Amino acid sequence: MGEVGLRTVRDGQRVLRFQAAVIGAATSQRGSSPRWSELVVYRMVDGHYLISKIGRSTVAHQPTCLRVNHRMVPWSKAAAFGEDSVQRVPCPDCRPELGHGIAPDTMLEVTRYRAILCQTAESAAESLMGDRAALLMPQIVQTVLAQCSESDPNFSRYAEADTALPRAWENTTRTP
Ligand SMILES: [Zn+2]
Structure with a gap:
């Protein structure tokens, strides 16, 4: 520094x-x-x-989760927002399936x-x-x-x- x-x-x-x-x-x-x-x-x-x-x-949600807000982006647009390289963890409330490929409408909390x-x-x-x-x-x-x-x-x-x-x-x- x-x-x-x-x-x-x-x-x-x-x-x-x-x-x-x-x-x-x-x-x-x-x-x-x-x-x-x-x-x-x-x-x-x-x-x-x-x-x-x-x-x-790094949290991801199902599109129907009550925690989803307008700042989040769907997985289908993650690359455009530079969010596709982040290792995602599932929201403990809605528990989206992330293990075998991510559904395009999965909503991502962003940086x-x-x-x-x-x-x-x-x-x-x-x-x-x-x-x-x-x-x-x-x-x-x-x-x-x-x-x-x-x-x-x-x-x-x-x-x-x-x-x-x-x-x-x-x-x-x-x-x-
Ligand atoms: Zn959720």
Whole structure:
């Protein structure tokens, strides 16, 4: 992390390309959970920040499932949306058959891409934290903010989210 390079980030259907350094990146993916988030914070060469928020899901539904919504795409159009290479898991409610070929009308939860341009570290941190108090921040946000604070002094005030306890403990034990 930290080196400037050409980056490609999606925002909905748009593809953004720009020169930037990655100063924070984390995922909430744990075990075999079929839905997770990915966060990346870029520092652009002009000093602004760009946050990439990606929501992933591998869940597939029968077309009649009550969980199906307008954002999902049928398997017959999966390739056009770049969703055909994702290993799918069946919704536990409607249990579509996925083992022997996928029916064309099977509905797929899709990857959601958002990119947020922020003028300052403060606005980037606010965008990451939302309205939540520090103790309620998801681990992925705490991790990203801690990484940003190590790479960029403009984020230093957000370092304590992830590291306050270990540092306090270290300081105590090192006291002569
Ligand atoms: Zn379902």
